[in-house]
Amino acid sequence: MTKTSENFFEKVYEVARQIPYGRVTSYGAIAKYLGAARSARMVGWAMNASSNDDTVPAHRVVNRIGVLTGKHHFQGTSLMQQLLESEGVEIKEHKIVNFETIFWDPAKQ
DNA sequence: TGAATGACTTCGG
């Protein structure tokens, strides 16, 4: 592990924790907010590393169209969707309904 | 060192 990655991970955690209840955001939005707009994949990678950290609501982070691309990396295949649904987020075919409505932009914080 | 991989994004059709 390099110190640069740790810094990046920390930033991702910070942003992810600030996602309000029942709201979601995208990897690209977080990456852009961190100044690494071209490293959206690394955000997802950071989420994978944060899977062991329950303080990071990784289930509130999806791709740009609101699809739960990372649900397969979660503990169990339906946990991610269940968590979102329990927060009032409606899911249809692995995709968030009214995604644009509940989308939370980290830059607004 | 180089090649492959991926919880993504953007572009052209």
Next chain:
DNA sequence: CCCGAAGCCATTC
């Protein structure tokens, strides 16, 4: 928005 292809970048082998 759907589809295919290319780009990006840190990590892994």
